[in-house]
Amino acid sequence: MFGEKIALNEETYTLAFKNALTEIKNVCPEINRSFILMSNGALIAGDEQAVDPSVERAVRSLQDLAEKTVSVGGLDGLLIDAENGKIYVSRINSMYLITALSKQTDLTYLRTVSGVILPTILKVLDSISLEVVSPTPLRSVPRFPSTPFESEPPTPLMEEKAVEETAEEIEAPVSSEARDVLASETESESPKRSTDLPSQQLIVDKFGGLMVRSDTVQIDLGILQRWGSSLNLKEIREVDVETFSGKTVRCKAKVISDQKLEGRGLIRIPEKTCETLEVKRGELVKVKPVVPESE
Amino acid sequence: MPIKKKVAQIEAPEHVDWAPKIEVKEQLTDLRAVLEKIQAKEGVIGYILRAATSASVDIKDPSKIIDYAVLSASTLESAEGLLEAFGLGKFCSIVVEGRDLKVLLLTIGEYRVSVFMEKNVDHDPIRKELL
Secondary structure (H helix, E strand, O other): OOHHHHHHHHHHHHHHHHHHHHHHHHHOOOOEEEEEEEEOOEEEEOOOOOOOHHHHHHHHHHHHHHHHHHHHHOOOOOEEEEOOOEEEEEEEEEEEEEEEEEOOHHHHHHHHHHHHHHHHHHHHHHHHHHHHHHOOOOOOOOOOOOOOHOOOOOOOOOOOOOOOHHHHHHHOOOHHHHHHHHHHHOOOOHHHHHHHOOOEEEEEEEEOOOOOOEEEEEEEEHHHHHHHHOOOOOOOOOOEEEEOOOOOOEEEEOOOOOOHHHOOOEEEEEEEHHHHHHOOOOOEEEEOOOOOOOO | HHHHHHHHHOOOOOOOOOHHHHHHHHHHHHHHHHHHHHOOOOEEEEEEOOOOOOOOEEEEOOOHHHHHHHHHHHHHHHHHHHHHHHOOOOOEOOOEOOOOOEEEEEEEOEEEEEEEEEEOHHHHHHHHHOO
């Protein structure tokens, strides 16, 4: 079920961006070829062009380059002025627009057009997609049904049942380990703390580099602040990242360093940790803050 | 008389095998001088000058040298791949923009130059100065 929803979304994104590329070409006729490299590695070609293997290889090398630009704060743009034309690559949120242009292209105009059209489409699609795919709203809400707990303190048995109900609601398997963790939290912590424990589904964005620590993930400041305030913590230092196949990793949490990726419901996970979790760019994971025992 | 003969020999040498070497050396010296001037500009972080068998590096923060060298090499590799795929011929110049910095890459003769600078620096005058 979960996989089907993702596939449907990709199709929608592909169609929307294909049309967007065609429209951009209509207003900038100097564009010879244009592609969009999505954050999950998918390559979309505009104007019914075929993505031949050489282009695909070249674009993949661009993906490698993007991972090696940590020293300059990530790849924002690339302009190659060549003998017979230009190649212009620009980052739009977490994806890249790649265009092959004629020598006379007015780059300022292209920047303006693509910088308006694509982010707008992406924003609209993201808002639709998050409503459809993620049953967990972006604003943090108590993970468990609140009505029964307001009147009287819950018994461990009731909470276990609540966990099962929530797991059914999100239509994804929760590992037995995760249930054990939740059950043990129910037994050891105060009722308020366990009932308010927030969690959120976030989209995976992979990042790497020489200086990247594999035990640290990056999350929106807003999400961390919301968790902090709902749990009465000064800051969220650690989070549990759980995949829908049941793999869980505990990582240190930091704020997303790239301002352009903020507010998009992303969790940036180092490459090594992605391999451990067996997740790819664009997949959803469930993220929960870790409450220190001393707090 | 013997003195005159010597002078004549120097002015009109018969063997000119060494001439291209001098030219290359002069080009390198000129390039270094231009790069030193550019390096002194506000916002310029440093440069890497690469020849077939040698390289000179002048980066303000030495801890970044490896990162920048890797970035420079990866950019050239990636650019060549893209140009080949799109059939646009050889590159004249490349500008890579990061969030904090940008890099200008050029090929001048047998040398490949990468100039690292802050993002707000206008790279166009630097490119013109080098070419």
